[in-house]
Amino acid sequence: MKIATLIAHEILASGGYPTLEVVVTLDSGEVGTASVPYGISAGSHEASVLIDGDQTRWHGQGMLKAAANVMEKIAPVVMGMDASDQRALDEAMIELDGTPNKAKLGGNAILAVSLASARAAAAALKKPLYQHIIDTYNTGVDLSELPHPMIVAIEGGKHADNTTDLQEYCFLGLEPKSPTESVRIILECYHELKKVLKSIGLSTNVGNEGAFAPSNIASNEAPFRYMTHAIEAAGYTPGKEVGFSIDAAANEFYKNGEYHMRVENKKFSSPQMVRYYEYWLENYPIVSVEDLLSEDDWDHWPILKKLTDKHKVMLIGDDLTVTNVERLQKAIDADAISAILIKLNQIGTLTETVDCCLLARKHNMATVTSHRGGGETNDTAMVDLAVAVGSAYIKVGPTRGERVAKYNRLIEIERELND
Ligand code: 2PG
Ligand code: MG
Numbered sequence: 128m129k130i131a132t133l134i135a136h137e138i139l140a141s142g143g144y145p146t147l148e149v150v151v152t153l154d155s156g157e158v159g160t161a162s163v164p165y166g167i168s169a170g171s172h173e174a175s176v177l178i179d180g181d182q183t184r185w186h187g188q189g190m191l192k193a194a195a196n197v198m199e200k201i202a203p204v205v206m207g208m209d210a211s212d213q214r215a216l217d218e219a220m221i222e223l224d225g226t227p228n229k230a231k232l233g234g235n236a237i238l239a240v241s242l243a244s245a246r247a248a249a250a251a252l253k254k255p256l257y258q259h260i261i262d263t264y265n266t267g268v269d270l271s272e273l274p275h276p277m278i279v280a281i282e283g284g285k286h287a288d289n290t291t292d293l294q295e296y297c298f299l300g301l302e303p304k305s306p307t308e309s310v311r312i313i314l315e316c317y318h319e320l321k322k323v324l325k326s327i328g329l330s331t332n333v334g335n336e337g338a339f340a341p342s343n344i345a346s347n348e349a350p351f352r353y354m355t356h357a358i359e360a361a362g363y364t365p366g367k368e369v370g371f372s373i374d375a376a377a378n379e380f381y382k383n384g385e386y387h388m389r390v391e392n393k394k395f396s397s398p399q400m401v402r403y404y405e406y407w408l409e410n411y412p413i414v415s416v417e418d419l420l421s422e423d424d425w426d427h428w429p430i431l432k433k434l435t436d437k438h439k440v441m442l443i444g445d446d447l448t449v450t451n452v453e454r455l456q457k458a459i460d461a462d463a464i465s466a467i468l469i470k471l472n473q474i475g476t477l478t479e480t481v482d483c484c485l486l487a488r489k490h491n492m493a494t495v496t497s498h499r500g501g502g503e504t505n506d507t508a509m510v511d512l513a514v515a516v517g518s519a520y521i522k523v524g525p526t527r528g529e530r531v532a533k534y535n536r537l538i539e540i541e542r543e544l545n546d
Pocket of ligand 1: 165166167168169170294295336374376445468497498499500501
């Protein structure tokens with residue numbers, strides 16, 4: 128299972144700019160291909176995404192430098208290495224890079240090699256990728272409990288124009304149904320939501336992730352009402368089969384120590400912001416919340432955590448924790464969160480991602496494995512990862528090919544496990 132060749136090139140991501148695809152071939156002839164996504168509301172503590180900065184092509188967003196790093200710098204080190212020894216491979220690339228955030232080689236370059244190698248090894252071992260991850264890291268996961276869908280229904284913030292300050296309002300499946308059934312129920316609600324928005328004269332155009340992005344929305348609270356109507360119109364009961372999750376992506380409206388709510392034309396201190404959310408937790412069937420405060424507002428996350436604990440709501444860190452064991456440990460020590468969002472490209476190797484998931488599990492914290500808003504590809508490794516580490520949910524948009532590819536992979540895994 129020795130790595131024989133590495134090829135890297137640009138492919139298009141859903142945002143219309145390039146991203147990186149890597150093809151790893153083993154000396155046994157097995158091939159593994161992987162591509163990596165990028166975020167739009169990326170946290171400042173994430174692994175770097177190396178872009179060319181050459182303004183004569185792709186507005187500087189090309190990835191030829193990252194591709195060259197794979198072929199010229201990473202390849203000489205990893206060629207000949209055993210693709211099934213994923214930890215050794217990832218550690219070799221981390222050492223070669225030598226920076227805390229993979230700025231030298233690019234987190235995109237390193238992750239693409241990491242995932243393509245995992246795929247090649249899984250192919251050589253004749254295992255599905257999720258099983259290969261389970262076996263490689265001894266995750267000890269129970270495959271009778273697959274992740275459930277957390278489906279973005281309304282998106283705003285940086286993912287759309289002139290809509291909510293909060294970035295995402297999601298539906299999630301509540302009753303213990305199969306993931307496939309949950310996907311169906313939620314998408315039925317999504318289609319009803321389109322009718323609800325239309326009926327009140329709001330646009331049903333979609334944002335980056337395929338969720339509705341109505342402009343001139345009345346308030347940041349209004350989506351809860353629209354989504355409640357949609358659940359009822361689909362024949363379900365809010366809080367019974369379907370609940371809500373929100374991702375504020377609060378970094379994006381945090382400036383000079385205050386939270387700027389453009390829609391309501393108000394500015395809040397951190398304690399005021401927590402009170403603002405409290406009203407929603409009391410009035411809507413909110414099951415989970417993410418990044419309600421900014422990525423370094425450490426003093427107030429524990430206050431928010433007490434509130435979400437009181438309401439039995441899962442509090443997810445995303446930009447706060449960036450799939451990084453050190454930031455996760457800090458959040459655990461501060462009692463700042465009860466769950467963590469997992470994005471492979473926030474940290475940049477499969478090994479570090481799984482280590483982060485295992486640390487979360489050790490502390491009885493749920494993981495939610497997520498797509499990226501900026502540019503996604505049809506690569507579905509995030510779903511296999513979610514299955515392999517026992518994530519509670521996968522967070523992905525409802526429509527567009529690069530999003531439904533993830534749900535189709537989840538459905539395929541469920542089908543295969545039941546056969
Ligand atoms: C998030 C993500 C995914 P982005 O904040 O959770 O929806 O957005 O990839 O733009 O950071
Ligand atoms: Mg987020």
